[in-house]
Amino acid sequence: MARILYVLGVLLVVLACAEIVPLLSDLLSGNPDWMVFAVSGVLTLFLGIAMVLANANHPERLTIREAYLLTALAWFILPVFGAAPFFFSREGIGITDAVFESVSGLTTTGSTVLTGLDTFPPGLLLWRSMLQWSGGIGIIVMGIAILPLLRVGGMQLMKTEASDTSDKVLPRAKEIATGIGSAYAALTFVCALAYGFAGMGSFDAINHAMTTMATGGFSTHDDSFGYFNEPILPWVAMIFMILGALPFVLYLKAVSRGPMRLLNNAQVRFFLLFCVAVIAVLTLWVWRTMPLSLFEAFSQSAFNAISIVTTTGYTNADYTLWGSASVVFLIITFAGGCSGSTAGSVKIFRYQLMLSFLKSQANRLIHPHGVFPVTYDKREVPSEIVLSVTAFLALYLVSWFGLSVALAFTGLGFQTSVSAAAAALTNVGPGLGPIVGPGGNFSSLSDVAKWMLAGGMLLGRLELFVLFVMVTPRFWREL
Amino acid sequence: MARILYVLGVLLVVLACAEIVPLLSDLLSGNPDWMVFAVSGVLTLFLGIAMVLANANHPERLTIREAYLLTALAWFILPVFGAAPFFFSREGIGITDAVFESVSGLTTTGSTVLTGLDTFPPGLLLWRSMLQWSGGIGIIVMGIAILPLLRVGGMQLMKTEASDTSDKVLPRAKEIATGIGSAYAALTFVCALAYGFAGMGSFDAINHAMTTMATGGFSTHDDSFGYFNEPILPWVAMIFMILGALPFVLYLKAVSRGPMRLLNNAQVRFFLLFCVAVIAVLTLWVWRTMPLSLFEAFSQSAFNAISIVTTTGYTNADYTLWGSASVVFLIITFAGGCSGSTAGSVKIFRYQLMLSFLKSQANRLIHPHGVFPVTYDKREVPSEIVLSVTAFLALYLVSWFGLSVALAFTGLGFQTSVSAAAAALTNVGPGLGPIVGPGGNFSSLSDVAKWMLAGGMLLGRLELFVLFVMVTPRFWREL
Numbered sequence: 001m002a003r004i005l006y007v008l009g010v011l012l013v014v015l016a017c018a019e020i021v022p023l024l025s026d027l028l029s030g031n032p033d034w035m036v037f038a039v040s041g042v043l044t045l046f047l048g049i050a051m052v053l054a055n056a057n058h059p060e061r062l063t064i065r066e067a068y069l070l071t072a073l074a075w076f077i078l079p080v081f082g083a084a085p086f087f088f089s090r091e092g093i094g095i096t097d098a099v100f101e102s103v104s105g106l107t108t109t110g111s112t113v114l115t116g117l118d119t120f121p122p123g124l125l126l127w128r129s130m131l132q133w134s135g136g137i138g139i140i141v142m143g144i145a146i147l148p149l150l151r152v153g154g155m156q157l158m159k160t161e162a163s164d165t166s167d168k169v170l171p172r173a174k175e176i177a178t179g180i181g182s183a184y185a186a187l188t189f190v191c192a193l194a195y196g197f198a199g200m201g202s203f204d205a206i207n208h209a210m211t212t213m214a215t216g217g218f219s220t221h222d223d224s225f226g227y228f229n230e231p232i233l234p235w236v237a238m239i240f241m242i243l244g245a246l247p248f249v250l251y252l253k254a255v256s257r258g259p260m261r262l263l264n265n266a267q268v269r270f271f272l273l274f275c276v277a278v279i280a281v282l283t284l285w286v287w288r289t290m291p292l293s294l295f296e297a298f299s300q301s302a303f304n305a306i307s308i309v310t311t312t313g314y315t316n317a318d319y320t321l322w323g324s325a326s327v328v329f330l331i332i333t334f335a336g337g338c339s340g341s342t343a344g345s346v347k348i349f350r351y352q353l354m355l356s357f358l359k360s361q362a363n364r365l366i367h368p369h370g371v372f373p374v375t376y377d378k379r380e381v382p383s384e385i386v387l388s389v390t391a392f393l394a395l396y397l398v399s400w401f402g403l404s405v406a407l408a409f410t411g412l413g414f415q416t417s418v419s420a421a422a423a424a425l426t427n428v429g430p431g432l433g434p435i436v437g438p439g440g441n442f443s444s445l446s447d448v449a450k451w452m453l454a455g456g457m458l459l460g461r462l463e464l465f466v467l468f469v470m471v472t473p474r475f476w477r478e479l
Numbered sequence: 480m481a482r483i484l485y486v487l488g489v490l491l492v493v494l495a496c497a498e499i500v501p502l503l504s505d506l507l508s509g510n511p512d513w514m515v516f517a518v519s520g521v522l523t524l525f526l527g528i529a530m531v532l533a534n535a536n537h538p539e540r541l542t543i544r545e546a547y548l549l550t551a552l553a554w555f556i557l558p559v560f561g562a563a564p565f566f567f568s569r570e571g572i573g574i575t576d577a578v579f580e581s582v583s584g585l586t587t588t589g590s591t592v593l594t595g596l597d598t599f600p601p602g603l604l605l606w607r608s609m610l611q612w613s614g615g616i617g618i619i620v621m622g623i624a625i626l627p628l629l630r631v632g633g634m635q636l637m638k639t640e641a642s643d644t645s646d647k648v649l650p651r652a653k654e655i656a657t658g659i660g661s662a663y664a665a666l667t668f669v670c671a672l673a674y675g676f677a678g679m680g681s682f683d684a685i686n687h688a689m690t691t692m693a694t695g696g697f698s699t700h701d702d703s704f705g706y707f708n709e710p711i712l713p714w715v716a717m718i719f720m721i722l723g724a725l726p727f728v729l730y731l732k733a734v735s736r737g738p739m740r741l742l743n744n745a746q747v748r749f750f751l752l753f754c755v756a757v758i759a760v761l762t763l764w765v766w767r768t769m770p771l772s773l774f775e776a777f778s779q780s781a782f783n784a785i786s787i788v789t790t791t792g793y794t795n796a797d798y799t800l801w802g803s804a805s806v807v808f809l810i811i812t813f814a815g816g817c818s819g820s821t822a823g824s825v826k827i828f829r830y831q832l833m834l835s836f837l838k839s840q841a842n843r844l845i846h847p848h849g850v851f852p853v854t855y856d857k858r859e860v861p862s863e864i865v866l867s868v869t870a871f872l873a874l875y876l877v878s879w880f881g882l883s884v885a886l887a888f889t890g891l892g893f894q895t896s897v898s899a900a901a902a903a904l905t906n907v908g909p910g911l912g913p914i915v916g917p918g919g920n921f922s923s924l925s926d927v928a929k930w931m932l933a934g935g936m937l938l939g940r941l942e943l944f945v946l947f948v949m950v951t952p953r954f955w956r957e958l
Contacts, residue, residue: 361870390866408803414809469845
């Protein structure tokens, strides 16, 4: 346990240090809210340092079970401390709402229970965006370094890809982490500049750049992207949402080998083609059924579809009002970006694997004695990984259904329960309908529903199995 | 092909002969509608005999591909000829509605596009019930004899069960078929008697007995079971709906070894426990949220839940009005009865297998080098069957999502599209909402939507893969 507590302590110290940014922001704008961050920061820092010092004599290595425990604990403890500034603020945010907002931030979900964002103190807005931004880098690192080790949901397939020795680009873990961190920071910086050039104020540009690259979707305005009138802004957002949903390892390869490396990846190609197909279908549909010009139909379809597919969750139109098209939005909620990105949800490589699997199964039905291997990126995939992915998908369904029923129990209607459960589990953010849809706000939900949804976000973010493994008796029996 | 055409011809002759029953029924009640059956019957008989005679010199054995083709063709051709009496009748039923009703009947789905059933000629009502009844026996035979051979969706697991040599009850295929046919007929007869004793008129009793044992759900009244006031009737229906959803092979064993053989089966036990759990949850929920007494809440929950879980589809309350509880009804739509019964949907044994699979996967995450076999009924299941079941579930989801989107495209709302797609694919019958829900009628849907739903019913009934295999190029290339 010492090693676990040590690492958690380090994470808390980092979180505490991060609170200096919103503190300064409030202080410089003459806003007394800086005290909120001073108090939260000192509390967090104190506990973090205590944990680090008390466990300085930790063993070097973690067992597999300890790795599970550390991963799960980090995702439970950080949101609690991340919630402190909301709770201590003068905006009258209760403990449930504070934790919900913090979980939604760190998991890069982007559902919000806060209203009146436009008049919020800048520090608190910045804190929300920073939670998403740091959640984003945490997710990339977890996806590249931890989940493949834990062999969760077929992520071991990605292990071979990230540590692909034949490529030998930045072979060591530390260098990869530094490289990816730099790529993440650089892209965020470029994104903020682009937003600024496209007409956003600098504060909005910085906040939105952080939540765009994290594919999180928190905005500094109640109307999300609908607040901005500049027609070019959604297009800038689309580019960077997609960049946030591609495997970050590829950016390192792109730097050393040229940008074509990006398109030379099976997952990226499939993801982009999928986006094009969804946008084409939606555009034609919306154009035919709504009083919009073809270009309006295209730009609104493209922005909202990319926002959902990348699990960002910005919106600039209430697509729940697009009638039947809303079914498409529920379904693409389950798409997700590429693995090794900041995106949530099921993720594209699992669908590619399932397609190859279904094809091989169909062939085996015709030729009982034929051999039809499942392939990914032209390489044969061991059946162990196929089973791992199918188990993941099955558990995803069970979780979705379970969460839907639980939400319905709290008194929510059909569309709201089903879509809110999906939006939380996939870390997308907006669901369907007047309450949890693009035009709604999660604030009117009951406290019980909010805790359920926050639990769903964590469950989805931990790729289900990290949590489910921990509720098996075997996990604890032999710890 | 000769063998395929021969068998199809035999099936058409059987269908034609069956038309004598409604013909006599109309004739005896002095109804001129008997001519409808005379015309349809003679047409069908003529074609059937022609096909039998022309292909009398057929080879003895079918290849695997021919078995697929025969199964699929039978389920496409029989509904067309089954639709003839509807189309030729004086009720003004168009070709779309006639085929929809026939497909819904033979697949034992039970969705109807006909209104004013209470004033329909008796022959046509009887024909609807007979379509379901013969569909029911066809499904049992397909489930026991054909699908395990084709190794579709893990059904090969059931092969070992039905031909379990250690038991040696009725070992030969012909005897099993005769035994099961007798059990089916006997149970239907007992069911009709029970309905009669419980207060139904004899015509209603016979019709409902046929559609109950077939877990089909066609009724002779627009209000389905809501038409009857006798409080005992739903309880009678519940017993026989459950009997229709148990593996029919077990009835043969129960006859020779005593009724405890039924409970001595892993699938049956799990199915019954599942029913109890669902009813308990629903009862408490409905009791708490609706102005009903505990007993009313219990009896309405029990009847409608069992009706959906067994994929029958009778209703006596519009549970869409039960608010959030309707989510539960959508989810249990995917349960299905036991394999080797007349029930549709996913079926219980697949969930049992998936549960064991998920447990084994979770264990493997903790112990990377441990061996945790997937088991069913305490026996180890080869991973080939696990893969087969997961492929089935994946394809089920894809089909559901695809059909939902396609229905939404025709202009239907979210709840209607999603639930109608589920109700068709699972052969349950009623969906949710005012149009396709328990209080609605499929007649107001567009023709396109009706064809899509009929396609969905066939797809579900053919356990998806029988159809999907046939659209692969490989299937045709090497035929």
